[in-house]
Amino acid sequence: MPDSIFSLEGRTALVTGAVxxxxxxxxxALADAGATIVFNARSQESVDRGLAAxxxxxxxxxxxxxxxxxEEAVDEAVSTISNAVAPIDVLVNNAGIIxxxxxxxxxxxxxxxxxxxxxxxxxxxxxxxIPAMIERGGGKIINICSMMSELGRETVSAYAxxxxxxxxxxxxxxxxxxxxxxxxxxxxxxxxxxPQTAPLRERQADGSRHPFDQxxxxxxxxxxxxxxxxxxxxxxxxxxxASDFVNGHVLYVDGGILAYIGKQP
Ligand code: NAP
Ligand code: GCO
Numbered sequence: 001m002p003d004s005i006f007s008l009e010g011r012t013a014l015v016t017g018a019v020x021x022x023x024x025x026x027x028x029a030l031a032d033a034g035a036t037i038v039f040n041a042r043s044q045e046s047v048d049r050g051l052a053a054x055x056x057x058x059x060x061x062x063x064x065x066x067x068x069x070x071e072e073a074v075d076e077a078v079s080t081i082s083n084a085v086a087p088i089d090v091l092v093n094n095a096g097i098i099x100x101x102x103x104x105x106x107x108x109x110x111x112x113x114x115x116x117x118x119x120x121x122x123x124x125x126x127x128x129x130i131p132a133m134i135e136r137g138g139g140k141i142i143n144i145c146s147m148m149s150e151l152g153r154e155t156v157s158a159y160a161x162x163x164x165x166x167x168x169x170x171x172x173x174x175x176x177x178x179x180x181x182x183x184x185x186x187x188x189x190x191x192x193x194x195p196q197t198a199p200l201r202e203r204q205a206d207g208s209r210h211p212f213d214q215x216x217x218x219x220x221x222x223x224x225x226x227x228x229x230x231x232x233x234x235x236x237x238x239x240x241x242a243s244d245f246v247n248g249h250v251l252y253v254d255g256g257i258l259a260y261i262g263k264q265p
Contacts, residue, residue, distance in 0.1 A: 005240060005241045005242040006033060006236055006237065006240045006241075006242050007033060007034050007240065007241075008030055008033040008034040008035035008090070008236070008239055008240055009033075009034035009035075010034070011034070011035045011036070011089040011090055011239070012035065012036045012038060012081075012085060012086040012087065012088055012089050012090070013027065013030045013035040013036070013037055013038065013088070013089065013090035013091075013092065013239060014038040014039070014040070014078075014081065014088045014090070014091050014092070014125075014129070015027040015030070015037065015038070015039050015092040015094055016039070016040055016068050016091075016092065016093055016094050016095035016121070016125060017039075017040065017041065017068070017094050017095025017096065018037075018039035018040075018050065018092075018094055019039065019041050019046050019047070019049055019050035019053065020049075020050075020053065020194075020195065021194035021195055021196065021228060022094060022144065022189060022192060022194055022228045022231060023039065023092070023094035023095070023144075024050070024053060024054075024228070025227075025228030025229050025231055025232060026092055026094060026144075026228075026231055026232070026235040027039055027054070027059075027061070027092075028054075028057060028059065028232070029229075029231070029232030029233070029235050029236050030090065030092075030235060030236060030239055031054075031059045031061070032232075032236075033236045033239070033240065035089075035090065035239070036062070036085065036086060037054065037059055037061040037062065038061070038062045038063075038064065038081055038085055038088070039054075039061060039062070039063055039064075040063065040064045040065065040066050040068070040077065040095070041063065041065060042065065042066075042067050043065060044065050046065075047063035047064065047065050048063075050063050051063050062081070062084075062085050064077050064080070064081065068093075068095045068117065068121030068122070068124060068125055069116045069117055069120060069121050069124065070124075071124050071128075074124050074125060074128050075128050078128040078129055078132075082132060087132050087136055088129045088132070088133075088139070089133075089136075089139055089140065090139065090140045090141075090142070090239045091125060091126065091129045091139070091140070091141045091142070092142045092144065092235070092239075093121065093122035093125050093126065093141070093142070093143045093144060093166075094144045095117065095121055096117060096118045096121075096144065096162075096196075097113070097114060097117050097118065097196075098114065098156060098159045098196060099113070099114050099156075099158060099159065100155040100156060100199075101155055102154065102155055103155075103157040106157065106158060110158065111157070111158040111161075113158075114158035114159055114162055115158060115161060115162045115165070117162075118159065118162035118163060118166065119161075119162040119163075119165045119166050119169065122143050122166055122169060123169060126141055126169075126173055126184070129141070130173075130177055130180075130182065133177075133180065133182050134177070134180040134182070137180075137181055138180060138181030138182055138183075139181075139182050139183075140182070140183050140184075140185075140238065140239050140243075141170075141173060141182065141183070141184040141185075142184075142185055142186070142187060142235065142238050142239060143166050143167075143169065143170045143184070143185070143186045143187075144166075144186070144187055144189065145163050145166050145167050145170070145186040145187065145188040145189075145250050146159070146160075146163040146166075146188055146189065147188065147189075147190055147191070147252075147254060147257060147258070148160040148163045148164070149163045149164050149166065149167040149186070149188055149250060150164075150167075150188070150252075150258060151258075166186065167186060167188075167250055170184050170185060170186040170248060170250060171248040174247040174248030175248065178247050178248075181244075183238075183243060183244060183246060183247045184247065184248065185238045185243065185246055185247065185248065185249045185250065185251065186249070186250035186251065187231060187234055187235060187238065187250070187251050187253060188250045188251065188252040188253065188254065189226060189230075189231055189253050189254065190220065190226050190252070190253065190254025190255050190257045191216045191220070191225050191226060191254075191257070192225065192226040192227065192228055192230070192231070193225045193226065193227060193228075194228060197225075200212040200213060200216070201213045201225070213225075216257075218262055218263040219257055219260065219262045219263070220254070220255040220256060220257050220260070221255060221256030221257075221259070221260045222255030222256055224255065226253065226254070226255060230253060230255075231253055234251050234253050237251075238251065
């Protein structure tokens with residue numbers, strides 16, 4: 001329904017790192033709402049894999065090869081996309097990595113790599129698209145945050161620092177550019193079943209569930225891991241006119257984890 005406040009007809013969305021996982025699910029949701037989809041990956045092989053995946057669900061997506069930490073490549077890609085496809089109306093900063101290493105065993109280089117991709121990448125991407133959004137009268141930026149934007153846990157110091165920073169970058173972009181009708185919000189997924197969390201869900205040698213798998217199910221009121229499709233509605237909401245007065249907010253899509261002390265043993 002083009003006149004729906006949730007419609008993305010006529011809008012172009014760039015979702016970073018959206019060949020699979022959460023990024024792909026969000027891009028599919030935005031496409032289903034009418035958006036033209038652009039995505040990136042770090043290799044042509046990955047882009048080709050993504051194009052095939054989108055085609056398989058009827059989406060004629062546009063794929064570009066660039067690393068979100070490479071400012072020159074990002075600036076060139078945003079310019080190319082604007083000319084070859086359309087100016088970017090919606091940016092979803094999804095690309096991200098995690099390293100699960102006890103902090104005292106993590107090298108500074110490993111820490112910097114996580115922060116560079118998960119925090120500096122969204123800065124570089126947002127800086128690249130905001131000037132044209134201002135010229136065009138507005139835009140939407142959605143940063144994919146995390147439970148680790150609010151909580152810590154063992155072995156994820158770099159990731160938590162980056163995602164905590166991403167929450168504040170979200171608030172600062174909202175503060176600095178809200179006057180130009182740019183809304184910058186976050187989505188904070190809970191524990192979602194994707195390749196990134198596969199190690200936390202692997203079956204044990206005896207066939208039992210991974211202890212972390214059991215922990216998350218006990219810690220989640222919904223008593224399940226999230227599916228990437230659970231993020232579809234929140235993403236469409238934050239990309240659409242329906243959220244034009246929502247700014248600097250992180251929408252947690254976590255099945256209730258942040259509200260819950262956890263099931264008693
Ligand atoms: P994923 O399965 O590991 O996918 C991450 C994607 O980002 C991959 O396509 C990856 O491409 C891409 N990427 C990584 N570094 C990149 C870079 N420098 N430039 C461009 N693309 C890059 O992760 P996911 O579970 O879908 O998570 C997506 C986002 O949600 C991440 O920001 C993650 O932190 C966040 N998140 C995940 C969960 C969860 O439970 N899964 C929960 C909360 C937040 P390659 O294939 O080339 O590596
Ligand atoms: C971990 C997980 C989490 C999820 C997500 C939770 O090792 O704890 O990977 O960090 O990826 O960020 O919201």
